Amino acid sequence: MKAVVSVIGRDSVGIIAKVSAGCAECGANILDISQTVLNGYFTMIMIVDIRELAMPFNDFVDRMSGLGRKNGLDIHVMHEDIFNSMHRI
Amino acid sequence: MLEARDIIETISMIREERLDIRTITMGISLYDCQCDDTDRLCTRIYDRIMSRARDLVRTGEEIEKKYGIPIINKRVAVTPIALMAGGVNIDGAVRLARTLDRAARELGINFIGGYSALVQKGFTNGSRTLISSIPQALAETERVCSSVNVASTKAGINMDAVAEMGRIIRKTAELTGEQQSIGCAKLVVFANVPEDNPFMAGAFHGIGEPECVINVGVSGPGVVASAIRRKGDCDLTEIAETIKRTAFKITRVGQLVAREASERLGVPFGIVDLSLAPTPAVGDSVAYILESMGLEKCGCCGTTAALAMLNDAVKKGGVMASSHVGGLSGAFIPVSEDAGMIDAARCGALRLEKLEAMTAVCSVGLDMIAIPGDTPAEVISGIIADEIAIGVINSKTTAVRLIPACGCGVGDSVSFGGLLGEAPVMPVSTWSPAKFIARGGRIPAPIQSLKN
Numbered sequence: 001m002k003a004v005v006s007v008i009g010r011d012s013v014g015i016i017a018k019v020s021a022g023c024a025e026c027g028a029n030i031l032d033i034s035q036t037v038l039n040g041y042f043t044m045i046m047i048v049d050i051r052e053l054a055m056p057f058n059d060f061v062d063r064m065s066g067l068g069r070k071n072g073l074d075i076h077v078m079h080e081d082i083f084n085s086m087h088r089i
Numbered sequence: 090m091l092e093a094r095d096i097i098e099t100i101s102m103i104r105e106e107r108l109d110i111r112t113i114t115m116g117i118s119l120y121d122c123q124c125d126d127t128d129r130l131c132t133r134i135y136d137r138i139m140s141r142a143r144d145l146v147r148t149g150e151e152i153e154k155k156y157g158i159p160i161i162n163k164r165v166a167v168t169p170i171a172l173m174a175g176g177v178n179i180d181g182a183v184r185l186a187r188t189l190d191r192a193a194r195e196l197g198i199n200f201i202g203g204y205s206a207l208v209q210k211g212f213t214n215g216s217r218t219l220i221s222s223i224p225q226a227l228a229e230t231e232r233v234c235s236s237v238n239v240a241s242t243k244a245g246i247n248m249d250a251v252a253e254m255g256r257i258i259r260k261t262a263e264l265t266g267e268q269q270s271i272g273c274a275k276l277v278v279f280a281n282v283p284e285d286n287p288f289m290a291g292a293f294h295g296i297g298e299p300e301c302v303i304n305v306g307v308s309g310p311g312v313v314a315s316a317i318r319r320k321g322d323c324d325l326t327e328i329a330e331t332i333k334r335t336a337f338k339i340t341r342v343g344q345l346v347a348r349e350a351s352e353r354l355g356v357p358f359g360i361v362d363l364s365l366a367p368t369p370a371v372g373d374s375v376a377y378i379l380e381s382m383g384l385e386k387c388g389c390c391g392t393t394a395a396l397a398m399l400n401d402a403v404k405k406g407g408v409m410a411s412s413h414v415g416g417l418s419g420a421f422i423p424v425s426e427d428a429g430m431i432d433a434a435r436c437g438a439l440r441l442e443k444l445e446a447m448t449a450v451c452s453v454g455l456d457m458i459a460i461p462g463d464t465p466a467e468v469i470s471g472i473i474a475d476e477i478a479i480g481v482i483n484s485k486t487t488a489v490r491l492i493p494a495c496g497c498g499v500g501d502s503v504s505f506g507g508l509l510g511e512a513p514v515m516p517v518s519t520w521s522p523a524k525f526i527a528r529g530g531r532i533p534a535p536i537q538s539l540k541n
Contacts, residue, residue: 002091004091006096006100015239030285032090034093039265045093045096045097047090047091058151058155058165061154061155061157062154073501074209075506076157076180077157078099078155078156078158079102079155079156079157080091081156081345081489082099082156082157082158082345083091083095083096083099084091085344085345086095086098086099086341086342087092087095087098087099087338088090
């Protein structure tokens with residue numbers, strides 16, 4: 001089971017470190033990261049394995065969006081099934 | 090493996106183009122609540138709704154969080170109350186409405202549907218009582234939605250019911266006149282009403298439905314409009330293809346949510362209604378889809394053709410994405426709930442006659458249209474009869490939700506706020522159909538009903 005973590009915000013030092021640390025604390029294992037900086041805006045999409053999460057999935061969603069608010073970032077976590085449903089037959 | 094392009098597309102559909110699940114609607118049967126004592130009938134209905142739907146809102150919120158997609162409404166539809174009202178008087182029927190309202194309030198849902206009657210062929214005592222009670226019931230409740238099916242392709246048109254609904258709509262408008270006649274926004278007159286529609290105000294739990302069922306309505310006009318804009322100057326075949334692809338993706342999300350809600354609540358999945366349901370928010374408009382195809386303004390010549398193509402492509406794209414498709418499924422064109430329609434009606438591009446033509450090719454009917462407050466009941470009945478005839482002859486659902494705005498004339502506006510939006514009062518022909526309406530009786534079922 002996987003989830004997609006999307007991060008958008010003004011670029012600054014240490015965003016990946018903070019988000020990765022947040023994932024690690026929750027027990028989400030990072031499988032893939034793609035990120036760009038465009039016009040000073042940082043955009044990252046992470047795919048994480050959530051089989052070993054240390055908490056219910058919805059708590060992970062809350063923890064990550066809380067981490068985003070604290071750091072001026074927009075962080076959303078979505079279960080992979082919504083992407084699979086939409087883009088795979 | 091998930092591809093970044095797909096992920097970004099989904100995220101921008103939700104965040105920028107307002108893709109959402111419009112409603113998870115739980116249908117609840119009330120048959121075995123039947124009782125000859127009104128107090129006990131109310132108690133049983135209340136208890137049944139509360140026990141079946143107690144986890145509905147919480148479950149909806151959990152699914153919303155899991156998939157990161159807004160689920161705007163969680164709602165309940167019940168057995169048509171006319172079937173429960175055989176033994177009650179008008180006051181008793183209004184008490185039933187208040188019971189539904191109380192249950193809706195305590196469940197935390199914004200609307201409950203099913204204050205309804207099916208009278209396409211004639212009235213039972215229960216349906217007569219219920220219909221007579223509608224104005225008072227809607228004036229005394231906040232969240233109850235009412236609908237009356239007055240015709241079907243199989244049965245023809247019950248013109249006595251059409252005449253009666255003209256008077257009921259007028260009376261409802263008067264009783265809720267201090268709130269911009271809002272009662273009429275919760276009252277729909279149907280032909281060929283679907284029994285599994287999850288959208289309000291026309292939702293009820295049909296007579297062939299199981300004890301309890303989950304139906305889901307998807308939305309996403311903004312997503313379709315953006316996809317068309319991105320295509321640039323392509324031909325209409327390509328636009329139809331784009332709409333199909335987009336409708337497929339939207340519906341797959343609806344199917345996912347429906348399946349999950351059904352599993353979590355332990356209630357069978359009924360249908361996904363693949364409708365494009367607009368909201369007054371800018372960017373969430375069916376009119377803008379039509380305009381993005383190249384119309385200067387919704388309502389101009391060409392609008393019916395554009396809408397016909399949109400409606401057909403939505404169905405073709407959506408039908409493969411869900412195991413069970415039902416409800417109204419198509420494009421909605423409620424004037425007050427669609428920023429582009431409001432704009433087009435206000436500038437005179439969109440008129441009642443054009444809307445009537447548009448309803449021949451899309452899923453619903455004359456929806457959320459404000460008309461002058463002094464429009465006589467027989468003119469309202471005439472509008473209903475015309476719209477219902479389109480449905481009966483074309484074997485499709487049509488509906489009328491008109492708001493005779495008390496104290497208002499053409500040029501004024503009524504504002505309901507929230508999803509119900511704002512409606513400019515539109516002009517209506519003042520020539521009278523009074524004698525035609527007063528004849529009553531039934532318009533026979535058309536020849537195309539004889540299919541056996």
